[in-house]
Amino acid sequence: MVEILLLAAVAIFIFARLFSTIGKQKGAPPPAFRRDEQAEQRPQPVHVVRNPDEVDEEDDSISGIGQISRIDPSFNQREFLQGARGAYEMIVKAFADGDRSSLKNLLNDDIYQDYDSALKQREESGEEPLELMRLKNAAIESGDVRGSMAEVTVLFEAELTNGDRISDTKELWTFERDTKSRNPNWKLSDVSAA
Known part of the structure; x- marks a missing residue:
């Protein structure tokens, strides 16, 4: 009986020490309690969105995306990514078809000249x-605002075919839209290899 009481006392002592150590808050307070200037000084994490179903509409952790959402409340990451996938295709x-009229509507003037x-x-x-066989993945990489011009860069991974040859491609496509314009459409403004 004395042994049980002694073991119980030791157990209570150990649990009390563990609770006092684990229960203490260490490090910076959670982000919700930080002052705005503290939050702005810290680098923002980059969250790569892999497909439209994974997008959290409230998540503005992608660099610049929060800024775009603030100046254009109609901006929605999920809808943007779905539209970007459609635009890519x-x-x-x-x-591939040599359809300049469709390209003119989807590209800004500079990149249209390149195409x-x-x-x-x-x-x-x-x-x-080269023709599209399969769009394997689309992921928002970054966002930026320059004046009233919003830009979102998307990483596309696809399989393209040229006759019998199949090739994998990874490209960064940047879409832009003037947030002061009533036109809600984004246009392709840059393409680079990833």
Whole structure:
């Protein structure tokens, strides 16, 4: 009986010490309790969105995305990513078909000139166009605001085919939209290899 009481006393002592150590808050307070200036000084984590179903509409942790949401309350990450996937497919198809009129509606003027030059070279050489086999993944990489111009960069991973040859591609596509414009459509403004 004395042994049981002694073991119980030791157990209570150990639990009390554990609780006093674990129960103490260490480090910085949770983000919700930080003052705004403290939160702005810390680097914002980058959350890569892999597909539209994973997007949390309230998540503005992607660099610049929160800023876009503040100046354009209609901006929605899930809808944007779905639209970007659709735009990717339309642009690749229009380029393969040589459909300049569709490209003109989907690209800004600078990148349209690049696509038009590439189409002219392909038409002169008789080269077979690359066609989309499968869009494997689309992920928002970053966002930015310059004046009233919002930009969102998306990483696309796809399989393209050129006749019998299949190739994997990874590209960063940047879409832009003037937030002061009534036109809700985003246009492709830059493409680079990832």
